Amino acid sequence: MADVRGIVRQFLKFGVVGLVAFFIDYGILMLLSVGLRWDPVLSAGISFVISLIFNYVASMRYVFTRRDDLSRQREFVVFVVLSFIGLAINELCMWLGTTALGASPLAITATKLIATTIVMVWNFLSRRRWLDAGEAG
16 A cells, blocks of 8 residues: 555645646636637647646656656657546536636636646546556655
8 A cells, every 4th residue: 555645745746736737728728718819618728738748747757756667758658648638628627617607717717727626636646547656755
């Protein structure tokens, strides 16, 4: 059984990386959807992909321990596949939320916060399962 304190430390590091990635994601989302008046679902997809690059580098450097059985290329592919599942979850949440609440800045923000929470849980659990060597710390 994994050390609970180690998992908590790992989750906190994951949270810090995720928070920075969220602000990158959210800033681009608001710039595109509110500033440029693009469709919020399209804007959310673009902002999500841009923040993915930062998230990969920071997550694999500061949060997860590299697995010896995965090359960097395979690791990146797994990260991207897991992230695109997260993107699908994000897009579904954004579509449902903006359909139900509208596309005002407040509605987009509320929807994005809910989507981010759901995707955060998916990302941590899936990356821990398929990318982490299991040495939380």
